[in-house]
């Protein structure tokens with residue numbers, strides 16, 4: 336479903352983190368207080384929002400990333416990679432005298448599992464004042480990584496105001512991702528038309544399966560009226576809750592060998608967003624999400640076949 340030739344579809348804005356990932360590929364998961372030679376070590380661009388952006392761009396979606404960047408040398412790892420993939424970064428907010436957020440990742444080559452240790456020492460999160468400066472008329476879809484939730488809610492209300500004021504243009508669709516389980520508040524789930532709920536977030540809410548989670552958020556009325564929710568569940572695939580309450584599912588598309596699951600969810604989100612922004616059904620979008628995520632887990636990094 337690559338549409339390079341017809342980029343008449345609206346531009347997506349992906350809001351959230353960029354960081355650097357030091358990816359350590361180990362033959363087996365390390366035991367505490369041991370010494371192991373790695374199979375490989377890479378210094379890569381990371382962060383949910385930029386991971387999703389580079390996959391969207393490869394699928395043929397016009398995409399801009401919006402977030403904060405330091406001006407240290409590590410920030411070049413991020414900007415060079417985004418440029419390589421054609422992700423627009425025109426409105427990024429840069430901060431001097433800050434350190435690029437860094438993750439230390441252990442990928443277990445025998446299972447593909449990823450263990451992430453993350454630290455943002457000094458770089459500020461995106462400020463709603465930066466969001467105010469955007470020309471919202473340029474975007475058809477704005478997706479928020481669910482971090483920095485108070486500010487995310489403020490930015491979404493600016494989009495709501497814009498949608499009410501606009502005359503001829505189509506309204507902007509808003510989606511949010513509930514992924515990190517730190518500081519769960521749920522209120523931001525009510526703000527978007529599409530809500531991505533990760534397996535970790537679902538489990539932190541007390542649900543043991545994607546279907547249980549989707550039924551639960553519907554029954555507890557945690558979503559905005561008419562909103563749709565999406566829940567990916569690793570090797571079981573992904574489920575979606577339609578406006579009618581119907582639940583749809585896509586199986587996974589597993590590769591021959593799972594080698595690297597770092598950013599599988601971010602890649603899945605990109606496939607879903609790409610399809611939905613082109614007017615595809617939720618079921619079709621889940622399928623594309625699982626297809627591109629299946630490809631991703633079979634290789635390291637975020638290069639996908641289009």
Ligand code: ADP
Nearest residue numbers: 567568569570572573587589599600603625628
């Ligand atoms: P996260 O990176 O947020 O933990 P998940 O593990 O839920 O994300 O995976 C997201 C999607 O990636 C799944 O819905 C599935 O389509 C795909 N995926 C993840 N793990 C595998 C796997 N082992 N085999 C095939 N597909 C996978």
Ligand code: FRU
Nearest residue numbers: 356381382383438453597598
């Ligand atoms: C993967 C990822 C990594 C990053 C971490 C940040 O989903 O975005 O690239 O190090 O999560 O939490």
